Amino acid sequence: xxxxxxxxxxxxxxxxxxxxxxxxxxxxxxxxxxxxxxxxxxxxxxxxxxxxxxxxxxxxxxxxxxxxxxxxxxxxxxxxxxxxxxxxxxxxxxxxxxxxxxxxxxxxxxxxxxxxxxxxxxxxxxxxxxxxxxxxxxxxxxxxxxxxxxxxxxxxxxxxxxxxxxxxxxxxxxxxxxxxxxxxxxxxxxxxxxxxxxxxxxxxxxxxxxxxxxxxxxxxxxxxxxxxxxxxxxxxxxxxxxxxxxxxxxxxxxxxxxxxxxxxxxxxxxxxxxxxxxxxxxxxxxxxxxxxxxxxxxxxxxxxxxxxxxxxxxxxxxxxxxxxxxxxxxxxxxxxxxxxxxxxxxxxxxxxxxxxxxxxxxxxxxxxxxxxxxxxxxxxxxxxxxxxxxxxxxxxxxxxxxxxxxxxxxxxxxxxxxxxxxxxxxxxxxxxxxxxxxxxxxxxxxxxxxxxxxxxxxxxxxxxxxxxxxxxxxxxxxxxxxxxxxxxxxxxxxxxxxxxxxxxxxxxxxxxxxxxxxxxxxxxxxxxxxxxxxxxxxxxxxxxxxxxxxxxxxxxxxxxxxxxxxxxxxxxxxxxxxxxxxxxxxxxxxxxxxxxxxxxxxxxxxxx
Amino acid sequence: xxxxxxxxxxxxxxxxxxxxxxxxxxxxxxxxxxxxxxxxxxxxxxxxxxxxxxxxxxxxxxxxxxxxxxxxxxxxxxxxxxxxxxxxxxxxxxxxxxxxxxxxxxxxxxxxxxxxxxxxxxxxxxxxxxxxxxxxxxxxxxxxxxxxxxxxxxxxxxxxxxxxxxxxxxxxxxxxxxxxxxxxxxxxxxxx
Numbered sequence: 001x002x003x004x005x006x007x008x009x010x011x012x013x014x015x016x017x018x019x020x021x022x023x024x025x026x027x028x029x030x031x032x033x034x035x036x037x038x039x040x041x042x043x044x045x046x047x048x049x050x051x052x053x054x055x056x057x058x059x060x061x062x063x064x065x066x067x068x069x070x071x072x073x074x075x076x077x078x079x080x081x082x083x084x085x086x087x088x089x090x091x092x093x094x095x096x097x098x099x100x101x102x103x104x105x106x107x108x109x110x111x112x113x114x115x116x117x118x119x120x121x122x123x124x125x126x127x128x129x130x131x132x133x134x135x136x137x138x139x140x141x142x143x144x145x146x147x148x149x150x151x152x153x154x155x156x157x158x159x160x161x162x163x164x165x166x167x168x169x170x171x172x173x174x175x176x177x178x179x180x181x182x183x184x185x186x187x188x189x190x191x192x193x194x195x196x197x198x199x200x201x202x203x204x205x206x207x208x209x210x211x212x213x214x215x216x217x218x219x220x221x222x223x224x225x226x227x228x229x230x231x232x233x234x235x236x237x238x239x240x241x242x243x244x245x246x247x248x249x250x251x252x253x254x255x256x257x258x259x260x261x262x263x264x265x266x267x268x269x270x271x272x273x274x275x276x277x278x279x280x281x282x283x284x285x286x287x288x289x290x291x292x293x294x295x296x297x298x299x300x301x302x303x304x305x306x307x308x309x310x311x312x313x314x315x316x317x318x319x320x321x322x323x324x325x326x327x328x329x330x331x332x333x334x335x336x337x338x339x340x341x342x343x344x345x346x347x348x349x350x351x352x353x354x355x356x357x358x359x360x361x362x363x364x365x366x367x368x369x370x371x372x373x374x375x376x377x378x379x380x381x382x383x384x385x386x387x388x389x390x391x392x393x394x395x396x397x398x399x400x401x402x403x404x405x406x407x408x409x410x411x412x413x414x415x416x417x418x419x420x421x422x423x424x425x426x427x428x429x430x431x432x433x434x435x436x437x438x439x440x441x442x443x444x445x446x447x448x449x450x451x452x453x454x455x456x457x458x459x460x461x462x463x464x465x466x467x468x469x470x471x472x473x474x475x476x477x478x479x480x481x482x483x484x485x486x487x488x489x490x491x492x493x494x495x496x497x498x499x500x501x502x503x504x505x506x507x508x509x510x511x512x513x514x515x516x517x518x519x520x521x522x523x524x525x526x527x528x529x530x531x532x533x534x535x536x537x538x539x540x541x542x543x544x545x546x547x548x549x550x551x552x553x554x555x556x557x558x559x560x561x562x563x564x565x566x567x568x569x570x571x572x573x574x575x576x577x578x579x580x581x582x583x584x585x586x587x588x589x590x591x592x593x594x595x596x597x598x599x600x601x602x603x604x605x606x607x608x
Numbered sequence: 609x610x611x612x613x614x615x616x617x618x619x620x621x622x623x624x625x626x627x628x629x630x631x632x633x634x635x636x637x638x639x640x641x642x643x644x645x646x647x648x649x650x651x652x653x654x655x656x657x658x659x660x661x662x663x664x665x666x667x668x669x670x671x672x673x674x675x676x677x678x679x680x681x682x683x684x685x686x687x688x689x690x691x692x693x694x695x696x697x698x699x700x701x702x703x704x705x706x707x708x709x710x711x712x713x714x715x716x717x718x719x720x721x722x723x724x725x726x727x728x729x730x731x732x733x734x735x736x737x738x739x740x741x742x743x744x745x746x747x748x749x750x751x752x753x754x755x756x757x758x759x760x761x762x763x764x765x766x767x768x769x770x771x772x773x774x775x776x777x778x779x780x781x782x783x784x785x786x787x788x789x790x791x792x793x794x795x796x797x798x799x800x
Contacts, residue, residue: 363675363678372669403696459689462674
C-alpha cells in the first residue's frame with residue numbers, strides 16, 4: 001500500500017507516487033498526468049470530471065464548475081466577486097457556507113466538487129498501483145488559512161482518502177528540488193498557479209527543510225491572466241460582462257488557449273462573439289503587469305520576515321503553470337536579481353514533492369529516511385479581547401507545531417460563561433481580521449469578578465490547523481473544541497489586512513491604545529461604584545467628594561478620544577481611592593480569617 | 609537531553625530521553641520545560657547559535673509528528689506536544705532579549721500584558737527626546753539607536769560578570785523593559 005501525493009490545483013490536479021526510489025506522476029488512459037479540476041453534474045445524477053467537463057463548459061455553463069478552489073472554506077458574503085467572475089450562482093438561502101446552484105441537480109458545495117476531482121485521482125491510483133493506496137499527502141497553498149485547510153481536508157475525507165498530512169505547495173516543490181539536487185542553501189519558491197500565489201523562503205541544511213517565511217495571495221493566478229486577455233479581446237471589461245454565461249465561458253476558454261500560444265509564438269488569436277481578434281504579446285503583457293506587480297509586495301514581505309535580502313537567497317525556483325508566461329520569468333528575475341530555476345516541470349513538481357513527503361511519512365522511505373520538514377503558519381492567530389482588540393498569541397511565520405497559552409478572567413461577579421473569539425490575521429482590531437471561530441467555556445464556578453483563572457491552550461498542528469482547549473484552573477473544569485470554520489473575509493480583505501497592518505501600523509496602535517485606556521477606565525469606575533455602594537460607611541473625611549469628583553471627570557473624558565486625559569484621570573482615581581480600597585481589603589481579610597489578628601495578616605500580606 | 613521522567617508510560621522501563629529506549633514510545637514533554645535543559649545547555653546568556661541549530665535538528669528528528677504518522681494516537685499527540693515545546697524553547701533561546709529575560713526572571717515575556725513598568729526618570733528622558741525631535745527631526749532615532757546599543761552592552765556586561773561568578777541579574781529585567789520601549793520607538797520612527 002504505497003502512500004500517494006496529490007496536488008489539488010485550481011485549474012489542474014495531479015497524483016504522484018514514489019516507485020523504485022523515484023517519484024513519478026500517474027497518467028490517465030490518454031497518457032496525461034494533469035486532470036483539469038472541472039466537474040459537471042448531469043441531470044441523471046452522474047458526474048463528468050476532467051478534460052471533457054472543462055472543454056464542454058461553454059455548452060453547460062450552469063452545470064459545470066471550474067476554479068472551485070477559490071471558494072474553499074469561505075463564506076458566501078466573501079465570494080460575491082468570484083461568483084460573478086466565474087459565472088456561478090450561489091444558493092442565497094445559505095449564509096454560513098458557499099453552495100452552488102446546479103441546473104437540474106441539487107446544490108453542491110466547493111468541498112463536494114473538489115471531492116469529485118479527488119475521487120477520480122484516487123481511482124487512477126487504484127488502477128496504476130493495482131490496489132488501494134495507503135494514506136495521502138495533499139498540497140494546499142502555503143497562504144491558505146485554517147478554514148481553507150479544513151475544507152481541503154474535508155474534501156479528501158469525502159473522497160475516501162486518509163490524509164497523512166496537508167503540505168504547503170511551495171514546500172512540496174522545494175522537497176522535489178532539494179532531494180533532486182541534494183544541495184544545501186537558501187531557496188525562494190515562487191509559486192504562481194491557476195488561482196493562487198505563494199512565495200516561501202526555505203533553508204535546506206543537513207537534510208532539514210526549514211521554512212523561514214511565507215506570504216502570498218489565495219486569489220491571484222493564471223485565471224486572472226485568462227480573464228485579462230479575454231477582456232482585452234472582447235474590447236473591455238464592460239463588453240465581456242455583457243456576454244451570456246455560455247459565451248463568456250467560451251471566450252475565457254479561447255483566451256486560455258491563446259495565452260499558451262502567446263507564450264510560445266509571441267502572437268495569437270482569440271475567438272470572440274464578434275469574430276477572431278489578434279492579440280500581440282505586448283498588449284497581453286501590459287494587461288497582466290498590474291496583476292504581476294501584486295506578487296512583488298508578497299515577495300518583499302517574505303524576505304523581510306525571513307530577515308534576508310534578495311541577494312542572500314541562493315536560488316529562486318519557479319513553480320506553477322503560470323510561470324511559463326515569459327513576463328513572469330522576467331519579473332521574478334528582476335525581483336530577486338537572478339535568473340530563476342525552472343529545470344523541473346512547473347506543473348508536476350508540487351505533486352512529485354507531495355509523493356516524496358508521502359513516502360517519507362511511511363516510516364520506511366526509499367528516498368530519505370532522515371529528511372525532516374519544518375513548516376510555518378502563514379498568518380498570525382489571535383483572540384478578540386475587551387474593546388475589540390486582537391491579542392496575538394501566535395505570530396505569523398512561527399514554526400509549526402506550535403502552542404501558546406493565555407489566562408483570562410471574568411469581568412462580572414458570578415459570571416459562569418466566558419466567550420472566546422479566535423481570529424486570524426495581522427491587524428490590531430479583531431473585526432479587521434478573519435474570524436475563525438467563537439467558542440464558550442461554560443460551567444465556571446460563580447465567583448467574584450476577576451477571581452476565576454481560565455487557561456486557554458492553543459495548538460497549531462503540523463497541518464497548520466488550530467486546536468483549542470480551555471480549563472478553569474481552580475476547579476479544573478475543561479472544555480475542548482476544534483476550530484470549525486464559521487465565516488470569513490474575502491482574500492482581498494486578508495491581503496488588505498496584512499498590507500494595512502504595515503501601512504497603518506501607527507493609526508492602528510493609536511486606536512488600540514485609546515480602546516485600552518477606555519477599557520481600563522471602565523474597570524476602575526465599575527469597581528469604585530460598587531465599593532461606594534456597599535462600603536460608604538468606611539469613607540473618612542472628604543474622601544467621598546474627592547472620589548466622586550474624579551470619577552465624574554473620568555466618566556466625561558471617556559466619550560472623547562483624548563487618550564492621555566483618560567489615562568491620567570484613571571490613574572488619579574486609582575490614587576485618590578487607594579486608602580479606601582486598602583481599608584476594605586483589610587476588613588475583608590479580617591472577616592475571612594477571623595480568629596487571627598487582622599494586623600498580623602495585613603502585615604504578612606504586605607499591606608502595612 | 610536531560611531526564612524528565614523516570615519510567616516509560618507504555619512499558620514501564622526507565623527512560624532518559626524523549627523516547628523510551630526499550631520500546632521506542634515517545635514520552636510526554638515536561639509541563640513547563642526549561643528551554644536550556646531541553647537543549648542540554650548550561651544556563652548561560654552566551655550561546656553558540658550554530659550549535660543550537662544542530663541540537664534543535666537532532667531533537668526535532670526524534671520528536672517531530674512526521675516521525676509518528678503510523679504510531680498510536682497517544683504518541684502522535686505527544687510528538688505534537690514535544691515539538692511544540694521544542695519550537696517554543698528554540699524561540700526563547702534564539703533571541704537575545706527573550707533568552708536574557710528567561711535567565712533573569714524565568715519568564716520569556718514581561719509580567720504585565722499591557723506593557724512593562726518603567727521608571728519615571730527613564731520616561732522623562734524619552735519625553736525630552738520627543739521634544740528635541742520636534743525641533744530637529746531625526747534626533748529621536750539617533751538617541752534611541754544609541755540607547756539601544758548602550759542597553760545591549762549593559763546586558764552583555766552584567767551577564768559576563770554573572771557567568772564569571774560575580775554580580776547579579778537584578779537589573780536585567782529593567783534593561784529589557786527599557787529596550788522593549790526603545791525598540792518600539794525605533795519602529796514608530798522609521799528612517800527618513
